[in-house]
Amino acid sequence: MKKLSPIIEWFTLLFCTGTVLAFLVIILYDLISSGLPALSWKFVTTLPSNGMTKGGILPAITGTVILTLLTAVVAVPLGISCAIYLNEYAPDHWVTRLIRASIRNLSGVPSIIYGLFGLALFVKGLHMGTSVIAAGLTLGLLSLPYIISTTEEALRRIPASTREAALGIGATQFESIRDVVLPSALPGILTGVVLTLSRAAGETAPILFTGVAFYITGSSGFLNQEFMALPYHLYMLSTQHQSIVEVRPLAYGTALVLIIVVFLLNLTAFYIRYKHSNNE
Amino acid sequence: VKIKGSDTEVNLAVILAEHFYKTDTHRSLAISGGGSGLGIASLLNGQADMANSSRPLTQEEKDLFEKRGIALKTVVFAEDATAFIVHKNFPLDSINVQALADLLSGKSKTWRQVTGQSTPVNIYGRQNNSGTYSFVQKKLGIQFSADSKEMNGNAQIIEGIKTDESGIGYVGAGYIMHDSAGEQGVKVLRITDSAEKKAISPLDAQAIAEHRYFFQRPLYQFILSRSWTKAAPFIDFEKSKKGQEIIRNSGYYIID
Amino acid sequence: MSEEKIKLSAAGVNLWFGNKQVLKQIGVSFPENKVTALIGPSGCGKSTLLRCFNRMHDLSPDAKIEGQFLLGKQDLYNRDISVTQVRRRVGMVFQKANPFPKSIYENINYGLKINDVPPSERLGIIESALKESFLWDEVKDDLKKPATRLSGGQQQRLCIARTVALRPEVILMDEPCSALDPISTGKIEDLIRKLQDQYTIVIVTHNMQQAQRVADKTVFMYLGEVVEAGNTKDIFDHPQQELTANYVRGHFG
Amino acid sequence: MSEEKIKLSAAGVNLWFGNKQVLKQIGVSFPENKVTALIGPSGCGKSTLLRCFNRMHDLSPDAKIEGQFLLGKQDLYNRDISVTQVRRRVGMVFQKANPFPKSIYENINYGLKINDVPPSERLGIIESALKESFLWDEVKDDLKKPATRLSGGQQQRLCIARTVALRPEVILMDEPCSALDPISTGKIEDLIRKLQDQYTIVIVTHNMQQAQRVADKTVFMYLGEVVEAGNTKDIFDHPQQELTANYVRGHFG
Amino acid sequence: MKLAARESTDRLVKLLFRATGLLVIMILGGILLMLVWNTVSFFLKVKPLDFITGTQWNPTSGNARYGLLPLLTSTALVTLGAMIIAIPLGIGTAACISEYAGKRLRNILKPLIECLAAVPSVAIGFLGIVFVGPQIADMANQANGLNALNGAILLAIMALPTIITVTEDALQALPHTYREASYGVGASRWQTVRKVVIPAAAPGIIAAVMLGVGRAIGETMTVLMATGNAAAFPKGFFHSVRTITATIAIEMGEVPYQTTHYYALFAIAAVLFLVTLLVNLVGEYFVNRYRKYQAA
Ligand SMILES: Nc1ncnc2c1ncn2[C@@H]1O[C@H](COP(=O)(O)OP(=O)(O)OP(=O)(O)O)[C@@H](O)[C@H]1O
Numbered sequence A: 001m002k003k004l005s006p007i008i009e010w011f012t013l014l015f016c017t018g019t020v021l022a023f024l025v026i027i028l029y030d031l032i033s034s035g036l037p038a039l040s041w042k043f044v045t046t047l048p049s050n051g052m053t054k055g056g057i058l059p060a061i062t063g064t065v066i067l068t069l070l071t072a073v074v075a076v077p078l079g080i081s082c083a084i085y086l087n088e089y090a091p092d093h094w095v096t097r098l099i100r101a102s103i104r105n106l107s108g109v110p111s112i113i114y115g116l117f118g119l120a121l122f123v124k125g126l127h128m129g130t131s132v133i134a135a136g137l138t139l140g141l142l143s144l145p146y147i148i149s150t151t152e153e154a155l156r157r158i159p160a161s162t163r164e165a166a167l168g169i170g171a172t173q174f175e176s177i178r179d180v181v182l183p184s185a186l187p188g189i190l191t192g193v194v195l196t197l198s199r200a201a202g203e204t205a206p207i208l209f210t211g212v213a214f215y216i217t218g219s220s221g222f223l224n225q226e227f228m229a230l231p232y233h234l235y236m237l238s239t240q241h242q243s244i245v246e247v248r249p250l251a252y253g254t255a256l257v258l259i260i261v262v263f264l265l266n267l268t269a270f271y272i273r274y275k276h277s278n279n280e
Numbered sequence B: 001v002k003i004k005g006s007d008t009e010v011n012l013a014v015i016l017a018e019h020f021y022k023t024d025t026h027r028s029l030a031i032s033g034g035g036s037g038l039g040i041a042s043l044l045n046g047q048a049d050m051a052n053s054s055r056p057l058t059q060e061e062k063d064l065f066e067k068r069g070i071a072l073k074t075v076v077f078a079e080d081a082t083a084f085i086v087h088k089n090f091p092l093d094s095i096n097v098q099a100l101a102d103l104l105s106g107k108s109k110t111w112r113q114v115t116g117q118s119t120p121v122n123i124y125g126r127q128n129n130s131g132t133y134s135f136v137q138k139k140l141g142i143q144f145s146a147d148s149k150e151m152n153g154n155a156q157i158i159e160g161i162k163t164d165e166s167g168i169g170y171v172g173a174g175y176i177m178h179d180s181a182g183e184q185g186v187k188v189l190r191i192t193d194s195a196e197k198k199a200i201s202p203l204d205a206q207a208i209a210e211h212r213y214f215f216q217r218p219l220y221q222f223i224l225s226r227s228w229t230k231a232a233p234f235i236d237f238e239k240s241k242k243g244q245e246i247i248r249n250s251g252y253y254i255i256d
Numbered sequence C, D: 001m002s003e004e005k006i007k008l009s010a011a012g013v014n015l016w017f018g019n020k021q022v023l024k025q026i027g028v029s030f031p032e033n034k035v036t037a038l039i040g041p042s043g044c045g046k047s048t049l050l051r052c053f054n055r056m057h058d059l060s061p062d063a064k065i066e067g068q069f070l071l072g073k074q075d076l077y078n079r080d081i082s083v084t085q086v087r088r089r090v091g092m093v094f095q096k097a098n099p100f101p102k103s104i105y106e107n108i109n110y111g112l113k114i115n116d117v118p119p120s121e122r123l124g125i126i127e128s129a130l131k132e133s134f135l136w137d138e139v140k141d142d143l144k145k146p147a148t149r150l151s152g153g154q155q156q157r158l159c160i161a162r163t164v165a166l167r168p169e170v171i172l173m174d175e176p177c178s179a180l181d182p183i184s185t186g187k188i189e190d191l192i193r194k195l196q197d198q199y200t201i202v203i204v205t206h207n208m209q210q211a212q213r214v215a216d217k218t219v220f221m222y223l224g225e226v227v228e229a230g231n232t233k234d235i236f237d238h239p240q241q242e243l244t245a246n247y248v249r250g251h252f253g
Numbered sequence E: 001m002k003l004a005a006r007e008s009t010d011r012l013v014k015l016l017f018r019a020t021g022l023l024v025i026m027i028l029g030g031i032l033l034m035l036v037w038n039t040v041s042f043f044l045k046v047k048p049l050d051f052i053t054g055t056q057w058n059p060t061s062g063n064a065r066y067g068l069l070p071l072l073t074s075t076a077l078v079t080l081g082a083m084i085i086a087i088p089l090g091i092g093t094a095a096c097i098s099e100y101a102g103k104r105l106r107n108i109l110k111p112l113i114e115c116l117a118a119v120p121s122v123a124i125g126f127l128g129i130v131f132v133g134p135q136i137a138d139m140a141n142q143a144n145g146l147n148a149l150n151g152a153i154l155l156a157i158m159a160l161p162t163i164i165t166v167t168e169d170a171l172q173a174l175p176h177t178y179r180e181a182s183y184g185v186g187a188s189r190w191q192t193v194r195k196v197v198i199p200a201a202a203p204g205i206i207a208a209v210m211l212g213v214g215r216a217i218g219e220t221m222t223v224l225m226a227t228g229n230a231a232a233f234p235k236g237f238f239h240s241v242r243t244i245t246a247t248i249a250i251e252m253g254e255v256p257y258q259t260t261h262y263y264a265l266f267a268i269a270a271v272l273f274l275v276t277l278l279v280n281l282v283g284e285y286f287v288n289r290y291r292k293y294q295a296a
């Protein structure tokens, strides 16, 4: 028994960690090995053609970029200021507790329910119709709780002594936040924002009913129009397209581009975090 | 112009739009698939200008349009033949309507009646808002078995059948057009509606033109009257020579 | 002892964090241009009391304060004095040196900017503040260097300079040497003795010897109350209370 | 002084965390059945040294240790003694009482189980360990109570009981009273004096008075080096080194 | 004068920040209100009891059925499967990272886990179709891999990063003193991890599992693409199932607004919301417990 124990120990640990890593490796290997052949400069810079069996995925890429930018415009200022309120100003009473509870629960709400909410509020209620703006707002709401909690986390890591340093020489609270707290928390906040946006860029369910389309001729470009997006394009190519086998390479290509976009955002976040941790 | 609905028609619409865009770059078309129900619902909801549909409006829908005061124009722009497909190794080439009804309704749970083998029947169908789904149900006068898989698109059905030796599914003609020789690994069944008549393939253009295939149907486009001016150039394009050629090349039929 | 002018005082102070009473009926006074040490075991409320004098508790919503705090004749919690004014007049130096993550120059300049000191005067003030804090010679060629690169003792002196630059009337120091080595500690103690001519100083310390070295007066607190206050010499050599005696002789804490 | 038998000793010890050398050429010895105090300013390496003796650093991959550690004549880092054996023979009590989040009974039982003490003997050992630690009377009716519900002082005594139950030869204590009130501190000091008959004890403390009260020998460390070691009385009353004198008189730390 | 201006800016900004805080409550309130409103409309047309106990979901046939049970059971089945896979793997991996891996290895493993978390759900669903599905079909000798098992495996992959990171946090948050205490009495690392560390971190681990469950229940695209979406009552892991999320995704676009079917979809969304809320609350309860525990 005593002799066996180290063997069980190492087997268990290696098995668990190995399996988890294997998942990642398989995912990446499959996507890269099958997606790479489809990838070319032309693939990311041209319109789809020939009933989407040829050509590129430019509109899906621009759609995703615009959508992500919109998400950022909605969620970043709101999220950061809400986090500042919670962490710097809010007294600990029932309203604050309610806000915090709301945020925690909002981040657990399934994304498809945000889709419904976006449909009911933006598409229907505010008469935006199915459009980039409606989808962007929906994703913005979805991202809000994540941005708030990561920002709060970053603010919380700033020690009280930093704030006191500013207050102690007669800065107002707002000045201490603007001049001392926010600059110190910036790397943490940025990391959170970038990670959240990478999540938003990969979301599909919330845009299903709020504005994404299968195919758009020309470039859309207007906020009140429908749009194409990478994740939805992948979904359609892999489930709905007429000649599913013919477009499989394109689907792999799309998946690879999507993963690259998301991973690039993640890398940015890691980089910010890494640089920051080195500075300390 | 937002065009929505009908998985059967969506790929056709995409190709038409692509070519239309070459002749007219001012108009932007946004096309989404889903079932026919999706298109019609989107019209009702004000989220589309034009709905593709592989079935006519139901009475219920007509009432709804009336109630909401929405006026429509209807265009029939092509004819489709719904094909029944099985795995390429399947021992039969044709089937009669009655047997189909029994299989799809779940009355026969195995293939015994048809092929003599008692392998279970796996039904690959469409989701319930699909025009094809309701079209087949209506034609056969049945309710689909609750065990049938509800795929989101024709393509997924083909995918399923390819690997399933005891599966059966139905798809629009356009989906099998590319694949007459069975390179996709599926076989298209010929259909008879009574024992004495000869079984007909959905790929048989002649028979379709003569309205002899059991599961043939017109493909509709419903257009909001108030969007008609926006949509008209596209409709005109469909009717043009170039448009008609595209429709035929995509595996659909045109009946005048 | 000579007649003393009281610069800063508190009377009838009770303070609660939530339901927990941390300060109980405190009355203290700090004479002008003297150094007063605040001693007592960990958790007895020394920092809490100190922070009342520059209204640092204004930001903790669960702190409830009762009592009167006077700076000269001015009620520190009165409506007609704003909290930023209070903090400018009553400066504070914290236990752990907390320079801003900016340059040495900017660390002092920030307070001047905030408090509307005209730019033309700033350089002069910065220089003299650094000189007063015995830091000038060590940093004068390097004012653009990030303050975080300074040693712990230098950082603490920078924090003192930053406070001094605003010419407060009182300087509160909360264990300013607890994180420092003997040499830096010595420098800061020298500095305290020098600043005493111009400022009223209150210093919290855990180090009995330090209290004896720098303070004219000593206040001993225990469990939120002031047990004994008086001249440092008396407190250490002839404490009136047994509790004080036990504490200064190191029986607990 | 009488002839002393050395129970535990170290010679030529150097220790690095990463690139930072924390212990430098340390040589110390701890006589059998005596209490030795380890004093020195914060960060000088007291805890680090103590933890070498029961090989707690084995777990930190960035710690690099040089030198010889002897328990009696046994080299503690030799291949033929396993780390679990070392830890059983050299018990440790930590600064903050750290009972397992289990019942009082289970807290002591866990070590016995781990070390393969037959179940039939365990109850007896648990009882006598609790008695030796002056805790039995306070908890005997409540052995199933979660240990976390005990007061700080009781928890610390439980931790001592847990160590004693394994009959180690040496007990290392790292600031065992720093988190306790004077009464609990008194009890633990009594306990230490009593345990001394059976065990060799090394205690790290910040409290000069405590060192004088409980220790026969005292070792003073500074910046990773042993500055002076000897009888407690000599160290405090007639230190040979100025550094020691400064420290024991409270000039820094 | 200038001081007064600074102070009024301060007050104004504070108001502004507070307004954004309130906005967040309004969003949650709005989501709740929307769900409740539409669900009530649904219950005006369909009896709640029929909805809750119905075993058929078939909203478009002439005689529409709105039975929740098959959808709920499907969701439960897929989630259960995912957890059976993810919980042991997750805890094991977290223990490995937190207790065994050196600093350097941890610095490699943690970002890798985050990469896994970053893979979008469509991409995972896509792999379910092109890779996992066919593999399952092959190995289990099934006609088709689009079934509950496929969904469970994919959801396990999606829930794993959450479970691993939260568990790892819980293990890390555990005061080092517990480990030292255990080593101090001569326990080996494996004994310490199993008998002291994991039990002591149990509340945090439960929280991790709950968050993982929440993630799995609410996931849409992967199940939509990989589970076959048969609305029949689920019979096992090798059958196609249709979860609540997939049902909403499939049918929402296709219903005319303000019809019974439309309301029905909000009603199942409300059920989904309640379930995830409950799971999150339980998770949070345990997170708080382990926080308290740390403080003690
Ligand atoms: N923000 C707060 N909320 C609740 N309790 C607090 C808060 N700040 C301090 N306390 C409590 O008030 C008591 C007094 O704390 P204070 O920091 O004033 O002690 P101290 O005498 O400065 O101790 P030390 O010498 O350790 O710095 C302590 O029991 C502490 O736990």
Ligand SMILES: Nc1ncnc2c1ncn2[C@@H]1O[C@H](COP(=O)(O)OP(=O)(O)OP(=O)(O)O)[C@@H](O)[C@H]1O
Pocket: D017, D022, D040, D041, D042, D043, D044, D045, D046, D047, D048, D049, D060
């Ligand atoms: N795991 C570690 N990694 C890196 N450095 C460490 C580690 N543990 C301790 N140190 C460093 O080693 C030095 C000695 O630390 P140690 O804990 O031994 O001091 P100490 O004398 O016990 O102090 P204290 O009285 O504060 O407990 C310190 O500078 C500390 O920062």
Ligand SMILES: [Mg+2]
Pocket: C046, C047, C048, C174
């Ligand atoms: Mg304090």
Ligand SMILES: [Mg+2]
Pocket: D046, D047, D048, D174
């Ligand atoms: Mg120590």
Ligand SMILES: O=P([O-])([O-])[O-]
Pocket: B005, B006, B007, B008, B009, B034, B035, B036, B037, B053, B054, B126, B129, B130, B131, B132, B133
């Ligand atoms: O997608 P449908 O054409 O079958 O409605």
